[in-house]
Every structure is written in C-alpha cells, then in structure tokens.
Amino acid sequence: xxxxxxxxxLIEDLIExxxxxxxxxxxxxxxxxxxxxxxxxxxxxxxxxxxRIALRFEDEEVSFGAFNLGVNRYAxxxxxxxxxxxxxxxxxxxxxxAMLMAQGACAKLGAIGALINSHLEGExxxxxxxxxxxxxxxxxxxxxxxxxxxxxxxxxLAVYGHAAHPRLRSLPEELTHASDAEPDIPDVTIGxxxxxxxxxxxxxxxxPAIVRHLRFTAGGHSxxxxxxxxxxxxxxxxxxxxxGYANFVGFAPAxxxxxxxxxxxxxxxxxxxxxxxxxxxxxxxxxxxxxxYLMRTPESADDRNHEIRVAxxxxxxPDIWQAFRERFGIPRIIDSYGQSxxxxxxxxxxxxxxxCGRAQPFTHHLLKLARYDxxxxxxxxxxxxxxxxxxVGETGELLGKIDAQSxxxxxxxxxxxxxxKKLLRNCFEPDDVYLRTGDLLRRxxxxxxxxxxxxxxxxxWKGENVATMEVEHLLNQAPGIHETAVYGVRxxxxxxxxxxxxxxxxxxxxxxxxxxxxxxxxxxxxxxxPVFVRVAKQVDVTGNFKNRKTRLQSEGFDPSAVGDDALxxxxxxxxxxxxxxxxxxxxxxxxxRKI
Numbered sequence: 001x002x003x004x005x006x007x008x009x010l011i012e013d014l015i016e017x018x019x020x021x022x023x024x025x026x027x028x029x030x031x032x033x034x035x036x037x038x039x040x041x042x043x044x045x046x047x048x049x050x051x052r053i054a055l056r057f058e059d060e061e062v063s064f065g066a067f068n069l070g071v072n073r074y075a076x077x078x079x080x081x082x083x084x085x086x087x088x089x090x091x092x093x094x095x096x097x098a099m100l101m102a103q104g105a106c107a108k109l110g111a112i113g114a115l116i117n118s119h120l121e122g123e124x125x126x127x128x129x130x131x132x133x134x135x136x137x138x139x140x141x142x143x144x145x146x147x148x149x150x151x152x153x154x155x156x157l158a159v160y161g162h163a164a165h166p167r168l169r170s171l172p173e174e175l176t177h178a179s180d181a182e183p184d185i186p187d188v189t190i191g192x193x194x195x196x197x198x199x200x201x202x203x204x205x206x207x208p209a210i211v212r213h214l215r216f217t218a219g220g221h222s223x224x225x226x227x228x229x230x231x232x233x234x235x236x237x238x239x240x241x242x243x244g245y246a247n248f249v250g251f252a253p254a255x256x257x258x259x260x261x262x263x264x265x266x267x268x269x270x271x272x273x274x275x276x277x278x279x280x281x282x283x284x285x286x287x288x289x290x291x292x293y294l295m296r297t298p299e300s301a302d303d304r305n306h307e308i309r310v311a312x313x314x315x316x317x318p319d320i321w322q323a324f325r326e327r328f329g330i331p332r333i334i335d336s337y338g339q340s341x342x343x344x345x346x347x348x349x350x351x352x353x354x355x356c357g358r359a360q361p362f363t364h365h366l367l368k369l370a371r372y373d374x375x376x377x378x379x380x381x382x383x384x385x386x387x388x389x390x391x392v393g394e395t396g397e398l399l400g401k402i403d404a405q406s407x408x409x410x411x412x413x414x415x416x417x418x419x420x421k422k423l424l425r426n427c428f429e430p431d432d433v434y435l436r437t438g439d440l441l442r443r444x445x446x447x448x449x450x451x452x453x454x455x456x457x458x459x460x461w462k463g464e465n466v467a468t469m470e471v472e473h474l475l476n477q478a479p480g481i482h483e484t485a486v487y488g489v490r491x492x493x494x495x496x497x498x499x500x501x502x503x504x505x506x507x508x509x510x511x512x513x514x515x516x517x518x519x520x521x522x523x524x525x526x527x528x529x530p531v532f533v534r535v536a537k538q539v540d541v542t543g544n545f546k547n548r549k550t551r552l553q554s555e556g557f558d559p560s561a562v563g564d565d566a567l568x569x570x571x572x573x574x575x576x577x578x579x580x581x582x583x584x585x586x587x588x589x590x591x592x593r594k595i
Contacts (some may be wrong), residue, residue, distance in 0.1 A: 039108030074105035085110030182407030209341035237285035288315025304329035459488030513577035
C-alpha cells in the first residue's frame, strides 16, 4: 500500500460512488422542482398530501395541510408588521410545530429567520437579538420570561411574546386574528439567505452564521437519498431545532420527502423508547452525548422493540459505539462531521466504528490536515513559509479549501468581519485560501477521519500535549464510571495546565478513588493522568449536549468553588486518590505539595 493511502482511498471511493451518482442523477432529473425553497414546498405538499402527517411533537400531530395554514398565519402576521424579503426575524422558541411554522413563514416572505438559543438569558441573549439586526422577534411562552427583563436593551425590535407588558405584543392574540390565506410568495431563490444559526465559534458571544436556501433544500434532498427515506418514514430528532443538525438532517429530508418529522420540546432519555414507538420512528438523529445518556438508562428486554433502521448524527464516541448499536439493535449508524458556518461535510456512510466520516468521492484534495504547534498556539509552517501537511495517522487541524471546486460554499457569518478570523491564506501554495475549523482530527489510509479534540481543549502538561477527548474516551471505560469531562487547569508555579477530570459514577455505583487511580495508571501515560478529580451527579452541557468546560476550568480545583462536588488529588506517593480539602489546596497553590 502506498504511503499516503492513495490506492486505499481510491478503492473506497469506487465503492461509494454509486450512492453519489444516485444523488446527482436524482437532483438533475428532478429539475427545477428539486430546488424550490421551503415556502414553495410548504404550499406544494399541502396541495398534494394535505392529510398526511408532517409533524409529531409529543402528543400532537400536524398534517401537511395544517402545517401550511400555520405557516401562512405567521407569514401574514409578519407581513402585516412590514416584514419583506431580506428582513430579519428573530425566532426564539423551544422545539414545537410553531417554531417550524415561524421558520416556514420566513421562507415564504423571503425573510431571514434568526434561530435563537432558547436557553440563553441576560447579556448573551440581548447580544444575539441585537447582532441579527432584526426588525421583529417571535418568542414562545417558555422563552418569554427570559426576554422581558431585556426589552429596554434591544432597541426598536418589535417583540411578540406571551406576557402582559407594554413593550410586548401578544403573539397568541395576533395569530388568532392573522389570516391563513396563502400570501404572495416573492421570487425567493435558493441563493438567498434563509436562516441565521448562531454558533459560539472559539471565543466570545454567539455569532450568526449564514444558511442559504440551497443548503436546506438541496441538502435535504441529498440526505433523504443517502438515508433511504421514503414517504413512509418518520425521522425522530429530539435535539434543539435552533441548531443545524435536527433542523437540516432531521426535518429537512423528511419535509422534502413528504415523510414525518418527530421531536419533543426537550430531550428525555427515559421517554426515548416511548417516543420512537409512539411515533413509529425509523430514522433517529442524535448527538453523541445523547447516546451516552440512553446507555445510562436501565436495560430492558424491550430495548430493541422499535422500528429504527438507521441512526445518524455527530460525535458518537468509540467507547460506546458498539454497545449502543448492539443494545438497541440499530442496523446502521452514520456518524458525521460539519459546522453550520463551514464548507466541510464528512459522513461515515459505511459504518467505520469511531470515524466521523470521509469526504465525497474524489474530493479529498479539498481537505487538508495541517500540523499544529501547541507550544506556539498556531499552525506550523515549514522553511518555505507554507503549512506542513500531516501524514496519515498524524493529528492536525482540519482545513477546507475555498475555491470554485469546493463541494460546499463558505457562506460564513452575517458580520463579514467575523469571517476573516476563520480564513487562512497562502497555506500550501501562493494565494490559496482555506477555512479553519478549529478542530484537530486524524485520518487513516482510506481517508476516514477521526475527531481528536477541539483546539483550546487540548492542553500542555509536563512537556506533552494532552488531547482531552482521547483521555475521556479511556476514562469512560473505567469501572464504575458513566462519563467524564477532561480539561486543563492552571496551578500556580507550574508551566502549562494540569489535567482535571469531572467524573459521573455509573448508576448504582459509588465513586471508588483507588479503582480509578489504578485504571488511569494502567490506561494512560503519566502526563495524561488527571491530577485532580471532581465527582458530580452529571456533566454540565449546552442545549446541544456539548460539555461546558469554560466554567469547569474557571472553578478549577478550589474546594470553595465547586459546591457540593467532591474533589480528589492524585497522590502518587500513596498510589491512590486522596480527598482534596482546603488545607491540601493551600499546599498545592503555595507550591509546597509536589504535583
């Protein structure tokens, strides 16, 4: 086999090629109808299949006909307010039919729907409302309490909500009086901006990333083909619709196929099997940590009593991949990698365990892994001034080339100034331009990629780089441990950051410090073993189930900052973990206790 994996990659490309030919032929054969924007498709589906169920939310069912009428009400409400093509409407709602109706209304009017994280509050929430330059915001009952204290901070934004307040318009009342007649649909094209999806990027407040109608429409058609969806399927995605995954991978393919989309306001591990049975779900859209929560529920003889034939998502970790598939009897798992603002899309279409996927056949030259220098905190450049490309198996930052050949366009952020922070020029040849993902990955000889860590999560200790996700992967397999979050913390008088792990004991298990010490000693090199351990009931996660490590890092190993969580210190002298109290903390911070 050649050293760069070219032959192995070619063979895998040829195996996958028929799937992509089918997608291309289907889209080309469908003609212009394949690229009608959501507003037109709402109307078309209501005319063709008005009585077929489009949405199932908990105990609620909505037909395609009823969905279109709801979209029309929101569209006419917004049009009455003066919203026209190109205007921005902030949508702050929990998962619900109403949220998707408001999104569809923006599509019909040619407006831009800015999808606001329903968990935000305070200054962060005020910022995202201002950052979109929206004229109108629609806010549901669950999110209105967070909005009311900020009404004097959002300028002239007209807010429709669910409270009696002089600065609020009553959304229920306005909808009651809004017409459900079909509004005039302007000449909206697939190149128009459809949505803003907020992403935190690497620093600062969330930023609105641009999503054009093309990504929602053509992506929905393509994914439906890849997943084998038909009108008889039901896609279940219980993660937030304000993030791209549930919206674009769950809802969009089902909507374009005339299939059903099911969700719930908030994910519940205990309700998962009840949901998928009641909704007769055949496609399950996940994020990786969600699968871990499902594995934590008590096993049952009925775990395989469902109709799911494919699970697709991002971030399914290798330590539970096989166990998850076997326990729930899911025949096919398609893990993936992508970013709302990015131009890279990887899919693990053939079920390679642990991989987040590979690029489309014969497009691998558009992706590069570049060597990253953790000491300098930047990409490495060679003597010629260009970036150093990683070898097969070597970890580096994933970059996506931006040019006419790119599979996906880089639309970036609504604020053009934010784009420059993501772009890098003169990378591998003069004047080339690449998108920085901020993620560290590695690839194998067949061009399958494996996620390693987020830049900024990887830290330096004892002169070595510690990849937090790799340490988490190993610690998650320790006896009596359900899950972990690993991060680096500053220790006075030392260089780099010392490893710390928040651990959640498995159900029915207490925390065994000696067992974890022994396991870490056997599984990890000394520099990667956590110096500090924090024991908690659960890991703090975002609305899309990603660990919040910034807060953990700021609290560090200070006993006064961690509430009721127990802290432990790795004492190599006694070869175990010992309780970390205030006195020991004082020794460590004063430098009198060796670490």
